[in-house]
Amino acid sequence: MFKNKEKLLWKIFFFILFLSVIQIIGVLLGVQLDELYPIFKLIFLGTPIILVILHSFITLSPMRGVFFLFLAATLGFTSEYFGLKYGQFFGTFYTYSPQITFFTVPIQVILYWAAFIYTGYCITNSFLIWLRVRLPNKQLKNGWLLLLTILLDGWFVLVIDLFMDPLEVWKGAWTWVNGGPYFGVPIGNFVGWFTVAVLSSGIFRSLEYFFPKKELKFDKSIFIIPVILYGLVALSLLGMALQFQMYELGILGSLLMVPTVLFNLFLFNKYRSR
Secondary structure, three states: HHHHHHHHHHHHHHHHHHHHHHHHHHOOOOOOHHHHHHHHHHHHHHHHHHHHHHHHHHHHHHHHHHHHHHHHHHHHHHHHHHHHHHHOOOOOEEEOOOOOOEEOOEHHHHHHHHHHHHHHHHHHHHHHHHHHOOOOOOOOOOOHHHHHHHHHHHHHHHHHHHHHHHHHHHOOEEEEEOOOOOEEEEEHHHHHHHHHHHHHHHHHHHHHHOOOOOOOOOOHHHHHHHHHHHHHHHHHHHHHHHHHHHHHHHHHHHHHHHHHHHHHHHHHHHHOOO
């Protein structure tokens, strides 16, 4: 049963790779396919959500997978709701471009809070797996590792926004009313992002720490999937930065995201060769 799910997971992954290549080529040619063709945008943004759900079901179990994604989406939604209404959580007031919303928060944004936070969680776990280090749990009395993994989860999520937010502002996807010192984005935004990611991860990892799940049988290689997708996000954002002539952001964002992917692939190769 798990093998069939893993095969489906890899098929979805390769389909996303195909879509990403098309999107990146379009960006480099100065064409935003997801902006020109709504159906492409729906498939391009929706397929990764399906992959994340299936991946979480395999690695965590359906019950824990749903709980984690719902937790991350709920905390993301709550922070966005209060941020939009009171202009406090992310540093100042901001507005989104017109789109389908749930209580003023774009549905796409809610879903991607869950996807990004789960991706950060998986990247941290992949490092532990390649290094053959067990997840934090109370029986091992490694609370220090629990804290470290939570902080790493938050960091991997934060750097996505450090690269993405200025580009989306340039595109007009959202607008910061008073701007900010980081390419027009307030520093409070990144504090908010880190806080939401750490809270989501902290609650779930604490659950895992005190109530460890039984060992699930699946090929641990599937943990490389979120890592590669993280790299694709970096490449896509780099393409946008070059298109918008935001070269400094492109260099900074690449330095923040790409080394994580390369080092992870290096450790994965060593893990597979043992």
